[in-house]
Amino acid sequence: MIRCAAEDQPMSATIRIDVDLFSDTVTRPTPAMRRFMCDAEVGDEQKGEDPTVNHLQEMVAELLGKEAAVFLPSGTMCNEIAMRVHCRHGDEMLAHRTAHPIHFETGGPAALAGVNVRPLDGARGQFDAAAVHEGVRFPGRHSPRSRLLWVEQTSNLGGGSVWPLERVARVVEAGRGHGLAAHLDGARLMNAVVASGVSARAFAEPFDSAWIDFTKGLGAPVGAALAGSRDFLAEGLAGLPGIKLDPAEVDTNLVFFDVTGSIDAPTAVERLLAQGVRMGAMGPRTIRAVTHLDVDSPGIDRAL
Numbered sequence: 001m002i003r004c005a006a007e008d009q010p011m012s013a014t015i016r017i018d019v020d021l022f023s024d025t026v027t028r029p030t031p032a033m034r035r036f037m038c039d040a041e042v043g044d045e046q047k048g049e050d051p052t053v054n055h056l057q058e059m060v061a062e063l064l065g066k067e068a069a070v071f072l073p074s075g076t077m078c079n080e081i082a083m084r085v086h087c088r089h090g091d092e093m094l095a096h097r098t099a100h101p102i103h104f105e106t107g108g109p110a111a112l113a114g115v116n117v118r119p120l121d122g123a124r125g126q127f128d129a130a131a132v133h134e135g136v137r138f139p140g141r142h143s144p145r146s147r148l149l150w151v152e153q154t155s156n157l158g159g160g161s162v163w164p165l166e167r168v169a170r171v172v173e174a175g176r177g178h179g180l181a182a183h184l185d186g187a188r189l190m191n192a193v194v195a196s197g198v199s200a201r202a203f204a205e206p207f208d209s210a211w212i213d214f215t216k217g218l219g220a221p222v223g224a225a226l227a228g229s230r231d232f233l234a235e236g237l238a239g240l241p242g243i244k245l246d247p248a249e250v251d252t253n254l255v256f257f258d259v260t261g262s263i264d265a266p267t268a269v270e271r272l273l274a275q276g277v278r279m280g281a282m283g284p285r286t287i288r289a290v291t292h293l294d295v296d297s298p299g300i301d302r303a304l
């Protein structure tokens, strides 16, 4: 069962959070970003007359090696719009069974795009070319039309795992053979870039559409801090009693681990919160800790 229990719990106003590992969305703009916002040249973005938005769009297009980009309010909206653009109602999209649109977009694929999602299996949030071949429908009047292949880089519920470039190429090629379009959910693409040394452009190259998230990306791509914190947290946690985690399975800033003792994950998360450390319960036994710009080494020590 995949459930984001802690997300639904109201935050108590009396608890002070010193170390916030709940999500990388909690990052706040740095003073430099705030200054830049104040000084930014603006205009009517609807008419394409906002030079700063235009510049941002050009930068993202360049970064991902695509012709153009559009600035949108959220990553969820990027995903849902991509589905609408690639698919007709009743079409089917192939995605790993842990994919964000299946679990965290409030039924958006069905509600907004009329898209059926076919979940694919595979370790750590990743499927392979064989799963694509198997997942594509045999064309016939009773079947939905397989239309879109979906890759999440890094995979959130796959534990922040980085899809190797060759695997990305192989699954997209498999999809192409069946006439599928390909979409890259790059909410944490820059984490994959930092972890693998492969450029965002190379990762995005096989895809028709790809996006990056500023709410996560603003903190995460600062790079060195993330990779360092991830390793440190991951290896420190594995040494603690009552914690089950394989550091080899931590690629980037998402650290998933299981509690094996008498208390369950929601209780453990509650007790951590009382100590000023916030993490998220992702199931009865599973906890997710997310490092980002605003968590430093002493913070990780505290959390451990």
Ligand SMILES: *Cc1c(COP(=O)(O)O)cnc(C)c1O
Pocket: 073, 074, 075, 076, 077, 079, 100, 152, 154, 156, 185, 187, 188, 213, 215
């Ligand atoms: C956060 C996230 C999204 C959605 O992005 P928002 O900007 O929060 O709407 C989509 N996909 C993945 C993998 C994410 O982690």
